[in-house]
Amino acid sequence: MATVVPLAEAVAELVRDGDSVAMEGFTHLIPYAAGHEIIRQGRRDLTLIRMTPDLVYDQLIGMGCARRLVFSWGGNPGVGSLHRFRDAVQNRWPAPLEIEEHSHAGIANAYVAGASGLPFAVLRGYRGTDLPSRTANIRPITCPFTGEELTAVPAINPDVAIVHAQRADRSGNVQLWGITGVQKEAVLAARRSLVTVEEIVEELEPRPGAVVLPGWAITRVSAAPGGSHPSYSAGYSVRDNAFYQAWDEISRDRETFLAWMGDHVLDRSATASEAGR
Amino acid sequence: MDKTMSIEEVVASLESGMTIGIGGWGARRKPMALVRAIYRSPLEDLTVVSYGGADVGLLCAAGKVRRVVAPFVTLDSIPLEPHFRAARQAGAVEFTEYDEGMFMFGLLAAAHRLPFLPTRAGLGSDVMRVNPELRTVRSPYGEAGQDGEELVAVPALALDAALVHMDRADIRGNGQYLGPDPYLDDLFVKAAARSYVSCERLVGPGGLDGPPQSLLVSRMHVTGVVETPGGGHFTESSRDGGPGGGPGGGPGGRPGGGRDEAFQRHYAAAAADPQAWAAFAGRFLSGDEAAYQEAVRRWHEEREEGTR
Numbered sequence: 001m002a003t004v005v006p007l008a009e010a011v012a013e014l015v016r017d018g019d020s021v022a023m024e025g026f027t028h029l030i031p032y033a034a035g036h037e038i039i040r041q042g043r044r045d046l047t048l049i050r051m052t053p054d055l056v057y058d059q060l061i062g063m064g065c066a067r068r069l070v071f072s073w074g075g076n077p078g079v080g081s082l083h084r085f086r087d088a089v090q091n092r093w094p095a096p097l098e099i100e101e102h103s104h105a106g107i108a109n110a111y112v113a114g115a116s117g118l119p120f121a122v123l124r125g126y127r128g129t130d131l132p133s134r135t136a137n138i139r140p141i142t143c144p145f146t147g148e149e150l151t152a153v154p155a156i157n158p159d160v161a162i163v164h165a166q167r168a169d170r171s172g173n174v175q176l177w178g179i180t181g182v183q184k185e186a187v188l189a190a191r192r193s194l195v196t197v198e199e200i201v202e203e204l205e206p207r208p209g210a211v212v213l214p215g216w217a218i219t220r221v222s223a224a225p226g227g228s229h230p231s232y233s234a235g236y237s238v239r240d241n242a243f244y245q246a247w248d249e250i251s252r253d254r255e256t257f258l259a260w261m262g263d264h265v266l267d268r269s270a271t272a273s274e275a276g277r
Numbered sequence: 278m279d280k281t282m283s284i285e286e287v288v289a290s291l292e293s294g295m296t297i298g299i300g301g302w303g304a305r306r307k308p309m310a311l312v313r314a315i316y317r318s319p320l321e322d323l324t325v326v327s328y329g330g331a332d333v334g335l336l337c338a339a340g341k342v343r344r345v346v347a348p349f350v351t352l353d354s355i356p357l358e359p360h361f362r363a364a365r366q367a368g369a370v371e372f373t374e375y376d377e378g379m380f381m382f383g384l385l386a387a388a389h390r391l392p393f394l395p396t397r398a399g400l401g402s403d404v405m406r407v408n409p410e411l412r413t414v415r416s417p418y419g420e421a422g423q424d425g426e427e428l429v430a431v432p433a434l435a436l437d438a439a440l441v442h443m444d445r446a447d448i449r450g451n452g453q454y455l456g457p458d459p460y461l462d463d464l465f466v467k468a469a470a471r472s473y474v475s476c477e478r479l480v481g482p483g484g485l486d487g488p489p490q491s492l493l494v495s496r497m498h499v500t501g502v503v504e505t506p507g508g509g510h511f512t513e514s515s516r517d518g519g520p521g522g523g524p525g526g527g528p529g530g531r532p533g534g535g536r537d538e539a540f541q542r543h544y545a546a547a548a549a550d551p552q553a554w555a556a557f558a559g560r561f562l563s564g565d566e567a568a569y570q571e572a573v574r575r576w577h578e579e580r581e582e583g584t585r
Contacts, residue, residue, distance in 0.1 A: 139418070
């Protein structure tokens with residue numbers, strides 16, 4: 001049953017060195033505040049999982065939190081490369097980074113398999129691509145009826161899933177809407193989970209098309225207003241496109257990056273909602 | 278694009294030997310007007326895939342069916358569908374019996390255009406014994422040096438055509454349900470090469486008001502849509518007014534389109550006796566859908582007069 005606790009406490013309790021951590025949110029509702037808290041607490045050797053690693057993972061990688069990245073697309077959306085990600089892969093700075101690359105459909109299916117308690121997922125993807133030669137755990141599987149060769153990917157069951165949502169009630173039931181990526185699947189597949197929210201309300205009002213994650217499926221909920229910046233939370237904030245563009249300059253150089261992180265993330269007087277502005 | 282069709286046009290587009298999925302669940306929201314039209318058509322040799330009820334029973338009674346694929350065939354308040362029971366006891370139809378969850382994975386596999394999907398449902402049960410054609414599949418991810426876990430492989434339930442019944446639909450083929458349960462109708466239409474939606478009430482584009490979650494069937498999966506007021510009778514349906522339902526508007530004054538229990542009892546009693554069935558079929562099933570609705574209305578009138 002979810003309990004509502006401050007963010008620093010939730011991260012200290014749930015995220016441990018060496019964990020596999022899935023932080024999801026597709027363009028929208030990306031859990032930046034939680035990512036920054038992981039950086040402040042100095043976690044190391046994480047296996048970071050995310051369909052679309054963007055700035056939040058660039059920051060975690062550049063600050064030396066990650067040992068391995070499981071992903072299906074990596075970049076600064078609409079801007080270009082993630083320079084910290086690139087520096088880690090090419091130059092092992094600040095630490096070597098192993099990568100495990102999949103397709104979007106592969107990771108989405110792997111979360112669904114994890115959430116369903118199945119050991120693997122079956123899909124038609126990957127055939128005719130070079131991914132199986134680069135990613136060892138993509139395996140062929142033969143249909144026992146037709147003999148057709150399909151693709152299997154192993155279920156993803158992260159140690160911790162972290163997502164951002166619009167609202168939670170005091171019992172820890174969570175409501176999110178707008179572009180909902182694989183947040184539900186990631187939370188249900190994870191051993192432990194943390195949901196940061198824009199606000200805690202007395203009662204969740206029914207809303208068309210909203211995903212409701214029941215409190216019994218979540219470990220901890222933390223209030224983090226503005227916690228998806230520079231991505232956005234539909235109904236609360238808009239995407240800070242200028243920041244995504246500015247990140248290209250900030251992150252290109254190691255010293256500039258470290259200085260920016262020091263001022264905006266490591267300095268605890270900078271609150272989650274101010275970080276990055 | 279206007280996808281409106283008549284009942285007869287839908288049934289004329291089907292062919293003998295096809296695998297036809299029928300939506301709904303047991304005695305709930307079945308496309309009975311379309312089933313009745315198949316009943317009186319020359320179609321035969323069908324494979325019927327259904328969470329079965331009187332749809333399966335009626336088609337078995339008419340000799341239309343070669344094989345039934347189902348997790349159950351029931352009238353809910355009457356546990357065993359009488360025509361289906363008789364057809365099985367006589368050895369007249371073949372039967373593939375799956376667990377409900379396996380059946381869903383079969384539809385899901387077909388919807389994803391995969392030949393199979395793995396599941397734990399069915400492991401350790403007699404479902405594997407009574408379906409010797411079922412196979413298992415081994416996970417390619419065993420612990421170091423060990424074989425991977427063995428799971429049931431459910432073959433795709435790919436459908437040549439699907440028939441579903443919605444409370445409301447628009448002329449483009451978007452379908453809406455107004456009851457408490459979508460059943461698996463969204464998977465049926467995705468699992469099929471062609472899908473047909475019958476509905477209690479047909480509206481123009483933009484006429485489907487109500488909660489977005491009730492918009493169950495997307496026009497992109499629908500070939501044709503046909504308005505059949507009361508077309509779900511005698512299963513539970515008819516939540517959108519019209520002569521067949523709505524508040525107090527159903528045959529016999531059924532409130533809110535609940536199942537017509539009195540008529541269902543009449544059907545089941547007739548199905549248990551060949552002479553009674555001949556009389557029932559002559560009275561209710563020898564004409565078109567309008568004749569059926571009128572015959573049902575009269576039957577309820579006579580019954581009420583009889584109890585006065």
